[in-house]
Amino acid sequence: MSEAIRTSDGELLSVKLKKVESRRRATAFLLVTPLLLFILIAYIFPIFQMLIRSVDNTEMNQLLSKTAIVIEKWDGKELPPEEVTSTFYYELKDLIANKKHGKIATRLNYEKGGFTSLIKKTARKLDKFDENGNFLDQFMDVHKRWADIEYWLALKRGTQAFHGRKYLTTFDYEQKFDGSIEKIPEKKRINVTLWLRTIFVAVGVTLCCFILAYPIAHLLAALPTRYANLLMICVLLPFWTSLLVRTSSWMVLLQTQGVLNDILVSIGIVADDNRLELMYNMTGTFIAMTQILLPFMVLPLYSVMKTIQPSLMRAAVSMGSTPFNAFRKIYFPLTYPGISAGSILVFVLAIGYYITPALVGGSKGVLISNRIAYHMQKSLDWGLATAMAGVLLIAVLVVYWLYNRIVGIDNMRLG
Amino acid sequence: MSEVKQDFVKFEQVDKSYDGELLVVKGLDLDIAQGEFLTLLGPSGSGKTTTLMMLAGFETPTNGEIYLDGSPISNIPPHKRGIGMVFQNYALFPHLSVYENLAFPLKVRKIPKEVIDEKISKTLAMVSLSDFANRMPAQLSGGQQQRVAVARSLVFDPQLVLMDEPLGALDKNLRESMQYELKHIHESLGVTVVYVTHDQSEALTMSNRIAVFNDGYIQQLSNPNDLYETPVNSFVAEFIGENNTITGTVKEISGGQAKVETDTGESVIANPIAVSSVGEKTKMSLRPERVSINPDNSENKFEATVKEIIYHGDHTRVRVNILNDDQFILKIPNSSDEIKLNVDDKVQLGWTGHDCRALDF
Numbered sequence: 017m018s019e020a021i022r023t024s025d026g027e028l029l030s031v032k033l034k035k036v037e038s039r040r041r042a043t044a045f046l047l048v049t050p051l052l053l054f055i056l057i058a059y060i061f062p063i064f065q066m067l068i069r070s071v072d073n074t075e076m077n078q079l080l081s082k083t084a085i086v087i088e089k090w091d092g093k094e095l096p097p098e099e100v101t102s103t104f105y106y107e108l109k110d111l112i113a114n115k116k117h118g119k120i121a122t123r124l125n126y127e128k129g130g131f132t133s134l135i136k137k138t139a140r141k142l143d144k145f146d147e148n149g150n151f152l153d154q155f156m157d158v159h160k161r162w163a164d165i166e167y168w169l170a171l172k173r174g175t176q177a178f179h180g181r182k183y184l185t186t187f188d189y190e191q192k193f194d195g196s197i198e199k200i201p202e203k204k205r206i207n208v209t210l211w212l213r214t215i216f217v218a219v220g221v222t223l224c225c226f227i228l229a230y231p232i233a234h235l236l237a238a239l240p241t242r243y244a245n246l247l248m249i250c251v252l253l254p255f256w257t258s259l260l261v262r263t264s265s266w267m268v269l270l271q272t273q274g275v276l277n278d279i280l281v282s283i284g285i286v287a288d289d290n291r292l293e294l295m296y297n298m299t300g301t302f303i304a305m306t307q308i309l310l311p312f313m314v315l316p317l318y319s320v321m322k323t324i325q326p327s328l329m330r331a332a333v334s335m336g337s338t339p340f341n342a343f344r345k346i347y348f349p350l351t352y353p354g355i356s357a358g359s360i361l362v363f364v365l366a367i368g369y370y371i372t373p374a375l376v377g378g379s380k381g382v383l384i385s386n387r388i389a390y391h392m393q394k395s396l397d398w399g400l401a402t403a404m405a406g407v408l409l410i411a412v413l414v415v416y417w418l419y420n421r422i423v424g425i426d427n428m429r430l431g
Numbered sequence: 432m433s434e435v436k437q438d439f440v441k442f443e444q445v446d447k448s449y450d451g452e453l454l455v456v457k458g459l460d461l462d463i464a465q466g467e468f469l470t471l472l473g474p475s476g477s478g479k480t481t482t483l484m485m486l487a488g489f490e491t492p493t494n495g496e497i498y499l500d501g502s503p504i505s506n507i508p509p510h511k512r513g514i515g516m517v518f519q520n521y522a523l524f525p526h527l528s529v530y531e532n533l534a535f536p537l538k539v540r541k542i543p544k545e546v547i548d549e550k551i552s553k554t555l556a557m558v559s560l561s562d563f564a565n566r567m568p569a570q571l572s573g574g575q576q577q578r579v580a581v582a583r584s585l586v587f588d589p590q591l592v593l594m595d596e597p598l599g600a601l602d603k604n605l606r607e608s609m610q611y612e613l614k615h616i617h618e619s620l621g622v623t624v625v626y627v628t629h630d631q632s633e634a635l636t637m638s639n640r641i642a643v644f645n646d647g648y649i650q651q652l653s654n655p656n657d658l659y660e661t662p663v664n665s666f667v668a669e670f671i672g673e674n675n676t677i678t679g680t681v682k683e684i685s686g687g688q689a690k691v692e693t694d695t696g697e698s699v700i701a702n703p704i705a706v707s708s709v710g711e712k713t714k715m716s717l718r719p720e721r722v723s724i725n726p727d728n729s730e731n732k733f734e735a736t737v738k739e740i741i742y743h744g745d746h747t748r749v750r751v752n753i754l755n756d757d758q759f760i761l762k763i764p765n766s767s768d769e770i771k772l773n774v775d776d777k778v779q780l781g782w783t784g785h786d787c788r789a790l791d792f
Contacts, residue, residue, distance in 0.1 A: 330489055331522035333510045335536035335587065342510075345535070349526050 063409070070182055070403035076123050077177040079116060083107050084175035087168075092193075096168050101151035104171070105142070112139050120174075126397065128170035134161050169193040182403035187211075207387065207404070214384040217301060217373075218366035224306040225313040225362045226355065233317035233354070237324070251314050259308065263375045266304040270294040270376065296378025304372045309365055313358035320354030356423045364412050384408065436500070439465040439623055440486065440591065445495035447481050455481050457647040459495070463625060465590075468617050470626045470634040473644030474670070480595060482644070483627045487593050488512050499591070515584035515592040515622075519599050521576045523568040529555070529579050530564040536587040554586045557616060574605045581613065585620065594626045598633065610636050631671050635659065643667050664705060665790040668716035675722075675759050677715040681706050681789070689789050691715060695755040700730040700784035705791045712792040719748075721786040722761045724772075729781030735759065737776045753780060 021029040077084050083104045090096050111117045121135035141158045145151070155162040162168075170193070173179070181191055188205040191197050199205070232251065236244050254262060269275045272291045280286040294300055324347065332342035370385040377383070384404060391401035440463035447456040456478040463469050471479035484490040486497060488509030496503045504512060524532050530551060537547045555561050558578040568576055577597060584592050594613075598606045614637045617624050628634055634641045635655040643650045643658065643666075651658060651667045662668035669676065677699060679691040689703040691713060699715065706713045726732060735753035747763045749772060761780065763772075772778065 325520060325522060327518045327520060327522040328524060330487075330509075331516065331518055331583075332524075332535065333489075333508075334487055334512075334514060334516040334593075335583070336510050336513065336539045337535070338510055341539070346524055350524075 066402045067406050067409075070399060070406045071178050071180050072399070073174070073179055074177050076120065076175050079111065079120055080104070080107050080171075080175045083171070084177075087172045087175060090168075090172065092165070092169050092172060095152060095163070095165055098151060100168075101155060105145060105147075105151050105155075108135075108138070109142055112142060124170060124174045126399075127174045128166060130161060131167065131170065134159055134167065138162075166193050182399045183407070185400055186403050186407050207384075210382070210384045210387050211407075213298075214367055217298070217305070217383060218363050220302060221305045221309060221366045222313075222359050222362045224302070225310050226359060228306070229310055229313035229317055229358065230351075230355075233314050233321050236314070236318045237321035238326075248318075251311055254308060255311055259371055262308060263304055263372050266300070266307070266372075266376055267295060270300050270303065295376050297380040298377075299381075300376035300378070301373045301381035301383070304376050305366060305369060308372060309362045312361045312365060316357040316361065317351065317354040320351050320357075324350050353423070356419065360415065360419050364415065367412065368408055436465040438462040438498070439467075439500055440625070441498040442482070442486075443496050443498065445482075445485065445492045445497060447478070447485060447490065448493045454493075455647055456485075456492075459649065461642060461649065461652070463623060465623055466621045468614070468624045468626065468637060468639045470628060470638040470641045471644055472628060472631060472634040472641050472670075473650075474629060477644040478647045479627050479629075479642075479644040483593050483595055483625060486591075486625060487514055487516055513587075513589055513591075515587070515589035517577075517580050517584045517592070517594040517597040519596045521568075521580040521597075521600075523576055523579055523583070525568055527568075528564070529560070529566050529568070529571070532568070532579060533583050533586045536583065540587060550586055554582045557585075557619075558582045558612070573601055574609065577601060577609060578612075581616070585616070585622065589622070591623045591625070594624060596628050597626075598628075598630075606633070607636075613637060635671075643670060645670070661704075662716060662788070662790070665714040665716060665792070668714075668788065668790060673719050673760060673762075675717045675719060675756075677717065677754060677756065677787075678792070679713060679715065681709050681711045681713055683709060688784050689713075691789060693754050697733065697754055699754075699787065701787040701789040702785050704788045706789045713789045714792050716788045716790055717782060717786060719760045719762045722780050722782050724761070724763070725779050726781030730784040731787065732779060732781040735778055735780045737772050737774050737778065740772060740774060751778070751780070 023029055023032050083100065086103045087096065087100050090100055108117065111120065117135055117139050121132045124131040124135065138155065138158050145154050152162070173181075173193075184190055184197060185200075186207055188200050188208045189197055190200050232247075236247055236251070239247065267274075271277070272293065272295070274294075276294060277286065277291045281288050281291065286292055294303070328346055328350070329339070329342050332346045333339060337345065368385050369383060370389060373381055373383045374386050374389070377386070385408075388401050388404045388408075391397045391404070440461075442459045442461040445456060445459040446454055448454045455476075459478075459482065461482075471482055473479045481490060485492050488504070488507065492505060496505055498504065499512065499514075524535065527535070533551045533554060534547050537550060542550075551564065552561065555564060558581060560575060560578055560582065563571065563575065563579075568579065571579065577600075580597065581594075584594075597613075598609050601609060610633055613624075617637075626634075626637065635658070638655055640652060640654055641658050642652045645666050651663050653661075658667065659672050662671060665676070668674050677691075677693055679693040679699060681689055681703070682692050682698070683690040684703055684706070687703070689701045689706060691699045691701050693699055701713075701715050723729070733753050735751040737749060737751050738757055739750040741748045741750075745765050747765060749761050749763060750757070751759050751761065753759045
């Protein structure tokens with residue numbers, strides 16, 4: 017029988033090896049800890065927060081905590097019982113005393129229009145309430161809207177701690193008070209249009225980038241190093257210029273009285289009184305985004321093409337294939353990893369692009385990201401903004417998942 | 432049986448220049464017979480690969496014409512020439528399996544599937560890779576990849592196969608066994624092969640004829656035996672095999688022998704190959720194995736001092752100082768009656784005037 021191998025200090029070699037290995041792993045982990053923490057704090061946590069916020073309504077739930085509990089038991093078939101109205105009265109009274117009733121008015125107004133004025137009017141007259149009388153009647157006396165059961169249903173809904181209705185709004189749907197899900201009125205629909213436009217622009221920009229980048233990348237890979245470096249600098253130049261500067265220079269070029277139109281008019285292609293509308297529409301968004309995202313397509317393509325031996329094409333031709341067929345059957349399939357990596361990069365960047373569409377897109381060229389910004393900054397409906405951002409995030413994750421299924425993430429080459 | 436065409440491939444006064452100033456191939460005339468294994472041998476930059484690429488169609492001659500089976504081919508694009516080719520780095524298509532790699536030239540020719548299958552299995556059997564049809568190139572060893580590359584160049588039955596340093600990337604043992612394998616394939620198929628290499632032992636082993644290239648010219652075109660035994664100039668003598676060079680001036684030429692005075696003033700009898708007049712400077716070439724130790728009677732006999740002894744298994748190489756040249760090499764076969772030599776020993780060395788070839792300077 018063979019004896020166990022021991023180290024010079026008498027320890028079992030297998031045990032010792034394990035110790036050394038685990039010590040090495042601990043050191044490695046220690047070294048990446050700062051980055052791990054940074055990602056956790058600056059990336060994972062905010063995204064998690066955002067996703068929570070899209071369904072979170074705990075603030076309202078806490079402001080009207082007692083009402084929330086009693087109204088939850090109400091079946092909503094007819095006007096609420098005295099238990100609900102009285103609880104609501106006392107809580108509203110406290111809120112008015114603390115000057116917090118404005119907040120609930122805004123939030124309840126998201127649930128049903130007209131709530132802001134209703135709360136304000138009620139607040140003014142609340143001190144005249146007889147605390148021994150019937151609260152529902154007194155509410156109805158203050159404002160006839162309290163006789164409409166939908167306002168009470170809106171109150172019930174508005175005090176729930178969590179709900180997913182913002183996601184319905186994201187796709188232009190709403191939940192009626194009877195629980196049914198319907199499309200919102202046609203003239204209010206905008207989000208689906210924006211989603212479709214965003215996807216259309218992202219796919220289109222990806223295609224344009226691919227068509228423009230493929231020959232450039234091929235040229236880069238085929239040229240001698242000296243010229244290739246120079247050309248590479250030209251490709252990378254946009255990276256060294258501020259995004260805002262580039263977008264504004266596109267504005268200078270593309271506007272109706274801009275450089276491009278002036279040239280076209282002076283050559284005589286376009287009449288002076290019929291200048292091309294190249295900006296504040298989809299055309300502008302397309303042109304500017306394609307230019308800005310082009311390097312993200314060129315670099316992965318170039319890095320893949322650089323590894324393809326020129327002799328492969330020669331081999332194919334020597335075997336009797338025409339140069340075009342050799343390209344189609346040999347060269348092009350070998351560039352798939354670059355095409356897919358470049359496409360996914362450009363697509364993912366394009367689907368969430370903000371500055372360029374905001375500046376050159378006008379109303380016809382804005383994308384979903386601009387809508388998200390609008391809800392963050394103007395309408396202050398953060399729930400809706402984060403729900404939209406959440407959908408965007410999921411869309412990108414689905415693209416990655418598809419990519420991994422079809423191409424395999426290991427095949428990605430990013431330069 | 433039809434007669435073997437002696438000029439199956441014919442280069443006629445072919446020049447090639449890349450930059451319009453420097454000719455890399457100069458006035459090349461070369462006939463290649465059908466079924467021949469011809470090697471283009473030479474140092475890098477000698478024009479051998481350019482010659483091959485002109486034949487394949489990837490480079491066009493600046494002047495002159497190349498004929499394949501009697502018809503000029505300068506204006507025929509490479510994919511219509513029907514010439515098989517093996518590349519230095521194999522050039523296997525990495526995204527296609529071995530089968531698909533071999534099927535590529537056949538599919539291009541629109542050959543029916545059954546015939547393709549049959550041809551591929553036959554060709555794979557020839558290179559003993561029958562079980563590897565479904566492997567990807569990356570799953571094969573270097574030698575196997577090379578065999579696939581060879582199989583792919585032969586699978587569509589070309590009349591002519593070009594090989595551009597195909598064994599350069601293999602290790603020594605594999606290279607040697609592949610040399611024999613290629614030689615046997617050539618013999619069994621009777622296909623014409625033009626082979627480019629810078630490895631002289633490879634050229635000597637495999638070829639029917641060897642064209643030694645240097646400086647854009649063919650220096651010598653002959654069979655391996657003649658090339659080694661009777662080099663016509665000092666470049667070929669030095670490039671092929673091991674060689675001792677003695678420089679000197681011709682003093683006398685008579686009766687098929689030349690008397691040459693070396694730089695140290697000694698007189699050497701030599702075979703006048705490339706010298707014709709008295710007073711010419713010459714480089715004399717002498718193979719190490721043609722030098723004998725303590726000869727009984729020899730036309731040339733000089734004293735030498737042993738400088739270094741290197742044991743090589745089957746033979747021993749001895750570096751000596753003779754005629755004031757301490758790079759002079761001799762080879763002693765490893766036999767039982769071996770002469771014992773030690774460093775700093777003084778020995779008499781001799782050789783015949785016939786073996787000492789007086790070439791150009």
